[in-house]
Amino acid sequence: xxxxxxxxxxxxxxxxxxxxxxxxxxxxxxxxxxxxxxxxxxxxxxxxxxxxxxxxxxxxxxxxxxxxxxxxxxxxxxxxxxxxxxxxxxxxxxxxxxxxxxxxxxxxxxxxxxxxxxxxxxxxxxxxxxxxxxxxxxxxxxxxxxxxxxxxxxxxxxxxxxxxxxxxxxxxxxxxxxxxxxxxxxxxxxxxxxxxxxxxxxxxxxxxxxxxxxxxxxxxxxxxxxxxxxxxxxxxxxxxxxxxxxxxxxxxxxxxxxxxxxxxxxxxxxxxxxxxxxxxxxxxxxxxxxxxxxxxxxxxxxxxxxxxxxxxxxxxxxxxxxxxxxxxxxxxxxxx
Amino acid sequence: xxxxxxxxxxxxxxxxxxxxxxxxxxxxxxxxxxxxxxxxxxxxxxxxxxxxxxxxxxxxxxxxxxxxxxxxxxxxxxxxxxxxxxxxxxxxxxxxxxxxxxxxxxxxxxxxxxxxxxxxxxxxxxxxxxxxxxxxxxxxxxxxxxxxxxxxxxxxxxxxxxxxxxxxxxxxxxxxxxxxxxxxxxxxxxxxxxxxxxxxxxxxxxxxxxxxxxxxxxxxxxxxxxxxxxxxxxxxxxxxxxxxxxxxxxxxxxxxxxxxxxxxxxxxxxxxxxxxxxxxxxxxxxxxxxxxxxxxxxxxxxxxxx
Amino acid sequence: xxxxxxxxxxxxxxxxxxxxxxxxxxxxxxxxxxxxxxxxxxxxxxxxxxxxxxxxxxxxxxxxxxxxxxxxxxxxxxxxxxxxxxxxxxxxxxxxxxxxxxxxxxxxxxxxxxxxxxxxxxxxxxxxxxxxxxxxxxxxxxxxxxxxxxxxxxxxxxxxxxxxxxxxxxxxxxxxxxxxxxxxxxxxxxxxxxxxxxxxxxxxxxxxxxxxxxxxxxxxxxxxxxxxxxxxxxxxxxxxxxxxxxxxxxxxxxxxxxxxxxxxxxxxxxxxxxxxxxxxxxxxxxxxxxxxxxxxxxxxxxxxx
Numbered sequence: 001x002x003x004x005x006x007x008x009x010x011x012x013x014x015x016x017x018x019x020x021x022x023x024x025x026x027x028x029x030x031x032x033x034x035x036x037x038x039x040x041x042x043x044x045x046x047x048x049x050x051x052x053x054x055x056x057x058x059x060x061x062x063x064x065x066x067x068x069x070x071x072x073x074x075x076x077x078x079x080x081x082x083x084x085x086x087x088x089x090x091x092x093x094x095x096x097x098x099x100x101x102x103x104x105x106x107x108x109x110x111x112x113x114x115x116x117x118x119x120x121x122x123x124x125x126x127x128x129x130x131x132x133x134x135x136x137x138x139x140x141x142x143x144x145x146x147x148x149x150x151x152x153x154x155x156x157x158x159x160x161x162x163x164x165x166x167x168x169x170x171x172x173x174x175x176x177x178x179x180x181x182x183x184x185x186x187x188x189x190x191x192x193x194x195x196x197x198x199x200x201x202x203x204x205x206x207x208x209x210x211x212x213x214x215x216x217x218x219x220x221x222x223x224x225x226x227x228x229x230x231x232x233x234x235x236x237x238x239x240x241x242x243x244x245x246x247x248x249x250x251x252x253x254x255x256x257x258x259x260x261x262x263x264x265x266x267x268x269x270x271x272x273x274x275x276x277x278x279x280x281x282x283x284x285x286x287x288x289x290x291x292x293x294x295x296x297x298x299x300x301x302x303x304x305x306x307x308x309x310x311x312x313x314x315x316x317x318x319x320x321x322x323x324x325x326x327x328x329x330x331x332x333x334x335x336x
Numbered sequence: 337x338x339x340x341x342x343x344x345x346x347x348x349x350x351x352x353x354x355x356x357x358x359x360x361x362x363x364x365x366x367x368x369x370x371x372x373x374x375x376x377x378x379x380x381x382x383x384x385x386x387x388x389x390x391x392x393x394x395x396x397x398x399x400x401x402x403x404x405x406x407x408x409x410x411x412x413x414x415x416x417x418x419x420x421x422x423x424x425x426x427x428x429x430x431x432x433x434x435x436x437x438x439x440x441x442x443x444x445x446x447x448x449x450x451x452x453x454x455x456x457x458x459x460x461x462x463x464x465x466x467x468x469x470x471x472x473x474x475x476x477x478x479x480x481x482x483x484x485x486x487x488x489x490x491x492x493x494x495x496x497x498x499x500x501x502x503x504x505x506x507x508x509x510x511x512x513x514x515x516x517x518x519x520x521x522x523x524x525x526x527x528x529x530x531x532x533x534x535x536x537x538x539x540x541x542x543x544x545x546x547x548x549x550x551x552x553x554x555x556x557x558x559x560x561x562x563x564x565x566x567x568x569x570x571x572x573x574x575x576x577x578x579x580x581x582x583x584x585x586x587x588x589x590x591x592x593x594x595x596x597x598x599x600x601x602x603x604x605x606x607x608x609x610x611x612x613x614x615x616x617x618x619x620x621x622x623x624x625x626x627x628x629x630x631x632x633x634x635x636x637x638x639x640x641x642x
Numbered sequence: 643x644x645x646x647x648x649x650x651x652x653x654x655x656x657x658x659x660x661x662x663x664x665x666x667x668x669x670x671x672x673x674x675x676x677x678x679x680x681x682x683x684x685x686x687x688x689x690x691x692x693x694x695x696x697x698x699x700x701x702x703x704x705x706x707x708x709x710x711x712x713x714x715x716x717x718x719x720x721x722x723x724x725x726x727x728x729x730x731x732x733x734x735x736x737x738x739x740x741x742x743x744x745x746x747x748x749x750x751x752x753x754x755x756x757x758x759x760x761x762x763x764x765x766x767x768x769x770x771x772x773x774x775x776x777x778x779x780x781x782x783x784x785x786x787x788x789x790x791x792x793x794x795x796x797x798x799x800x801x802x803x804x805x806x807x808x809x810x811x812x813x814x815x816x817x818x819x820x821x822x823x824x825x826x827x828x829x830x831x832x833x834x835x836x837x838x839x840x841x842x843x844x845x846x847x848x849x850x851x852x853x854x855x856x857x858x859x860x861x862x863x864x865x866x867x868x869x870x871x872x873x874x875x876x877x878x879x880x881x882x883x884x885x886x887x888x889x890x891x892x893x894x895x896x897x898x899x900x901x902x903x904x905x906x907x908x909x910x911x912x913x914x915x916x917x918x919x920x921x922x923x924x925x926x927x928x929x930x931x932x933x934x935x936x937x938x939x940x941x942x943x944x945x946x947x
Contacts, residue, residue: 058850060842061765089853102844106943107866117852152942168852478653482660484930485923487885490903494665494915497907498672574784578889581786582904594784601790605798612794615787623782 004071005208006055006176007031011068013047013054022279024050024063026232030225032176032208037199039211039223039240041255045276047232048212052178055210056089057082073175090117094169098181100161104153110137111149114168121172136167140197159190163197170201177202180212195221216259220244228252231276231287234306237314248315250292286318294319367635374631380624388440395434396420400589403429408607424609426599432609435596436617442592443618446506447573451565453511458518459561463549465519466526476519483516489578496584506585510572517564525557559636566629570622577618593618650934654927661923666709669912670702718920719913721906728913732899732921738808739887739898745814746821746883754826758833762841763860773830780827785886789820789893806895817894821886829876836871840864870940877933881926 013025025047032038040048053059055070055077070077072093077085089095094117097103105113114133118124124132130149137145140163153161162182169177179198183191199222202209211222219226219240226243228236228251236249247253257270274291283289286299299318307320368374387394406429412422423432465476483491491513499505529535529552538548573593579585580594581601588595593614600610676689676698693699697708712719718728761773796816797805803816840846841864849863888900895901899918906914938944 056851058847086853086855089851091853095848095851097844097848099844103848105845105849105863105867107870107941108863116849116854116858120853154943165848478656478660481653481657481927482664482923484881485657485661485926486919487881487888487922487926489885489888490919490922493888493904493907494668494919497910497915498668570782577784578786581784582889582892584907597787597790604790604794608794608798611787611790615784615791618784618787619779619782622784623778626778626782 003034004031005034005036005073006210007069007071008051008055009069009071011051011054011070012066013050013059014064014066015050015062016064017062020280023232023282024279025054027068028229028232028234029068030227030234030237032210032225034175035202035206035208036224037202037209037211037222038225038227039213039219040227040229041213041216041219042229043214043276045231045279046229048214048229049180051229052095052180052210052212055178056093056095057085058089058095087121090169090174091121091172092174093176093178094172094174095178095180096162096165096169096182098184100158100165100185101153103165104161106153109150109152110156110164114149114164114171117168118171132171133167136171137164139170139201140164140167141193142167158186159193162186162190162194166194166198166201170205170207173205174207176208176210178210178212181214182211183218184213184215191218198222216255228255231282232279233287233316234314235288235316239312242311242313246313248309248313248320249288249317250294250319251288254291286316368631371631371634373627374634377624377627377629377631380620381628384440384444384621384624387437388444391437391441395431395437397431397434399430399435399438399591401430401434405429408603410607411609423613424607426596426607426610427603432596432613435591436593436614439591439593439596439614440617440621442503442586442590443573443576443594443621446503446510446576446586446592447569449507450510450514450572450576451568453507454514454568455518455561455565456515457511458515459522459554459557461515461519462522462524462557463526463553466523467530467545467549467553473523477523480516480519483513488513489575492575492579493582493584496579501579501584501587503586503590506576506579510575514568514572517568518561521560521564522557525560526553529553529556563629563633563636566625566632570625570629573618573622573625577614647935650931654931657927658923661920662710662713663706665916665919666706669916670705672910672912713920718917721911721914723906723909723911723914728917729921731902731914732917735897735899735902736921738896739891739900741808742814742817742821742891742896742898743883743887745818746825746886749818749822750825750829753822754829754833757826758830759837759860759865761830762834762837765838770834774834777827777830777834780823781831783823785820785824786889786893788823789817789890792816792820793893808897817890817896820893821883821890824886825876825879825883828879829872832875833868833872836868837864840867843867870937873940874933874937877929877936880929884922884926 008031009029011025011028012023015022015024028047028051030038030040040051042048050059050063053063054065055072057065057077059065065078068078072088077088080088104110111130111133114136115126115129118129118132119126122129122132133149134145137148142148142160142163148156148160148164153164156164162185166182177198182198183194186194195218198209201207209222211218213219223240225239226237227234228243228249230251236243236247236252243252244256247256251272254270254272258272272291277283277287277290283300284303285301286292286295286304289295289299292299296318302318304316304318304321306314306316307324308314309320368378403425406421406425408427409418409421409425409429410416411424411432412419414424421431421433423436425431426435461476461480465473488510492509495509495512496505499509535548535552538552543551576585576592577594577597580592581598583598585594586592596614597611597618600607600612600614603610676692676696680689680692697705700708716729718732720726721728721731724731757773757777761770764770793805793816796802803812804810807813837860841860843864845867846859846864849859854863884900887898888903890896891898891900892904899922902914903918905911906918
């Protein structure tokens with residue numbers, strides 16, 4: 001259980017556009033253990049999706065991993081060949097996306113698309129592959145799997161399509177499932193069903209999940225650990241209970257406060273003022289400085305380091321780095 | 337592109353456009369400069385226009401000037417060629433270079449004017465058809481279908497066989513046979529615009545149909561219209577050349593690129609330059625217009641913006 | 643779905659009606675065919691008699707109704723030049739035109755599909771630049787001029803192909819290439835842009851995330867989607883294709899419908915003109931209908947909307 005399945009160290013992914021180089025992911029590190037669910041939270045543009053696409057190098061032409069390592073089962077994927085990556089994709093690492101409608105090819109049947117990875121990775125013949133598809137469709141709770149197998153994506157509802165995506169992703173028993181906003185495009189009731197389904201199956205198969213989302217409700221429901229990203233960087237990293245009980249970064253605090261809660265029904269909903277800075281022109285100090293209620297002088301000029309605390313909590317903020325420095329000097333004084 | 341990077345890039349270009357908006361002409365020049373083909377297109381088109389306007393000043397000879405002692409002379413770099421007739425002469429000793437310069441006048445005039453005629457008819461039909469709908473729409477659209485079923489050049493041929501051909505006839509004929517694209521474009525746009533709230537609002541407070549069309553609908557179709565018209569000038573220039581080549585376009589002594597080409601066809605085995613140079617003139621001009629049109633489409637049409 | 647096609651086919655009737663009306667009116671305006679049919683020194687009585695028998699003295703409406711009635715029975719009148727029913731002559735020439743068109747389409751598709759796909763997958767590389775450059779030049783060149791240049795180069799200078807006419811396989815190559823160039827240029831541009839669009843879709847990312855080879859991602863997932871607009875638009879351009887054949891046939895003296903038609907126009911053989919316009923229109927309408935059917939066949943989404 002404690003063995004690291006995926007370890008991302010100092011990942012930097014840049015997009016080379018006409019307007020300039022966009023540092024979408026800037027020095028991101030975190031890890032996932034076997035069977036664990038890790039959520040990456042952040043606003044759009046925070047680099048969370050790019051991080052997930054970097055893992056299997058599914059970035060488009062403009063995007064490139066420029067630094068860092070991505071260790072999967074001990075192997076560095078940033079140095080892997082395209083062929084080695086292809087063997088991993090869909091087999092050991094599978095992905096599902098935000099839009100189940102556009103993520104399925106409209107002109108092929110569900111069966112046709114589901115059989116592709118099964119035949120490729122499990123090397124099954126047509127008949128066995130079909131049986132495997134039906135088995136998976138059953139497993140994700142699709143009624144009349146035989147009929148769905150032969151139908152086109154457009155004849156299914158959004159929830160059904162996402163179930164198909166999940167069935168397809170899990171069909172080759174991956175060790176890691178990357179789910180990029182898997183429920184964002186779905187109705188609230190369907191969201192809960194899909195999340196439950198994902199959790200059940202993961203428990204069943206022992207698959208680890210990297211869950212990309214902007215929704216803290218989803219995080220609270222699903223995740224073991226949480227990575228909070230802001231403007232391409234990890235600002236806070238903790239297990240889910242610690243994070244919700246004791247959020248340290250002002251951004252995380254703002255995020256949690258801006259999530260509606262039952263007992264806050266009549267209060268005005270909190271929102272974080274301002275917007276994410278332009279990625280072509282990040283501030284030289286802390287990237288959250290413009291929106292931070294606790295901003296200090298050095299926040300503008302100097303970027304804070306990661307501060308590690310006893311409970312495995314990491315935060316990238318001057319408030320806590322100051323605390324640590326004070327503590328250390330205090331300790332040293334005491335020792336002397 | 338993935339959504340993420342797409343969103344990032346969009347944000348940047350938006351920001352950048354907002355920041356750099358000193359004057360709209362300057363902005364356009366910047367956008368133009370960014371596209372190499374767009375720049376080349378504009379340069380070609382400007383040169384072609386200047387040539388057409390100033391042909392009498394540039395051309396060393398009159399286009400109809402016959403010189404019997406100087407027949408079928410090759411271009412200057414060949415044996416027997418001379419700088420007197422840099423692109424050679426035809427079977428009547430007329431200077432090919434001068435004829436091409438003068439020919440540009442008719443080719444461009446017909447190309448542009450017939451697009452104006454076609455645009456006028458097409459936009460009117462499209463607006464009426466899309467705005468009023470119902471029976472009128474049905475009848476006009478069947479008319480559009482009918483025109484679509486007959487190849488433009490065939491239609492033009494039949495009409496030109498009946499009426500005396502000349503520059504004016506040619507403009508009208510090419511206009512009348514080419515309006516369909518505009519009608520369909522404008523009708524489609526109007527149908528979607530009609531459902532917009534501001535048009536409904538204008539209607540509900542009693543603004544007249546004519547005013548709604550002119551104030552609210554017309555401005556919205558202009559950018560697509562400009563793109564289609566530009567590219568349409570290119571095809572019309574080719575069409576005019578084809579008709580003149582078949583002997584049904586402009587009649588002598590008027591010259592167009594197509595008619596020079598047609599004259600040269602009979603001397604293909606001995607004097608290749610007669611048919612070659614006017615064709616090159618057409619190709620380069622049309623190429624320039626296509627480049628310009630493609631660029632305009634990329635800039636004006638938000639749907640193709642990348 | 644069935645309703646749609648019933649409506650679609652019913653719409654053809656008024657269209658054919660309008661076309662017949664336009665063509666008839668043009669011919670009516672064109673004036674007296676009698677002067678063309680009789681020698682210049684024919685006595686006025688003879689002219690009047692011919693007019694009377696041809697029904698040319700009747701009012702416009704009566705003439706039009708007679709014309710429609712005849713046409714519905716497949717009678718487009720007689721060609722005064724050939725002294726044969728116009729429709730027979732036109733149908734006689736059709737196979738030659740079809741032969742040319744089919745050769746051209748085969749050549750164009752064979753060139754445009756790989757070129758369009760390559761330039762899309764290798765966007766902004768030198769290969770893409772060459773392909774798009776070639777396509778835009780192919781589009782800018784007047785068809786007939788290209789034909790003349792090909793004759794100049796391959797027939798006159800190199801003597802590889804016959805200058806004109808129809809018969810052997812050698813005869814068809816130059817006119818087919820001429821005609822194919824314009825189509826291929828248009829098709830390459832179309833395939834390229836439609837492939838670029840498909841390749842940026844989410845399902846392509848899904849396909850890649852499944853570990854599929856690039857070849858399968860491009861040729862199966864992206865291309866199959868690109869095919870929808872490409873096939874549809876290609877069929878919808880039948881009208882342009884026919885227009886191209888008219889000119890190409892004239893350049894190469896290819897004995898097809900186009901050559902016949904242009905001769906008929908020059909000699910004011912209106913029966914032939916009417917019959918050819920009608921046959922061509924029907925052909926175009928038929929192809930547009932096929933485009934519609936193919937579109938529905940290629941895109942399973944239609945059924946559910």
